[in-house]
Amino acid sequence: MDNYYNPADLKKFGKIADFQPALAAKFFDYYNEVFKEGALTAREKALIALAVAHAVQCPYCIDAYTQSSLEKGADEEQMMEAVHVACAIRGGASLVHGVQMMNKTNELSM
Numbered sequence: 001m002d003n004y005y006n007p008a009d010l011k012k013f014g015k016i017a018d019f020q021p022a023l024a025a026k027f028f029d030y031y032n033e034v035f036k037e038g039a040l041t042a043r044e045k046a047l048i049a050l051a052v053a054h055a056v057q058c059p060y061c062i063d064a065y066t067q068s069s070l071e072k073g074a075d076e077e078q079m080m081e082a083v084h085v086a087c088a089i090r091g092g093a094s095l096v097h098g099v100q101m102m103n104k105t106n107e108l109s110m
Helices: 006-016 021-034 042-055 058-069 075-095 100-110
Strands: none
Touching: 006 021, 006 058, 042 058, 042 075, 058 075, 075 100
8 A cells, every 4th residue: 555545545435334234324415415505505615525525634525525526527626616615624723713722821920
């Protein structure tokens, strides 16, 4: 194996039901319901999923939602913009936690 994540494993995702069929069925029912057209289009949901996949750093999800975004009509510019949104939120979340460090520093320095 060239890397820890084997791209072929993405196709085995449904096999998670093998060890716990009842819970897997509930998950997949929920998952499929979430991705149905609703207030958001399927394309918008795919772009959100692509951004979240980058934020949680899931290579399987990045592969799946890159493909899904393209299939649903997103272009490269829109996809990269979604990735930058994820980056900005993730970076901002790290930075805002700097306030916690500053509070603790001030507390300990008194």
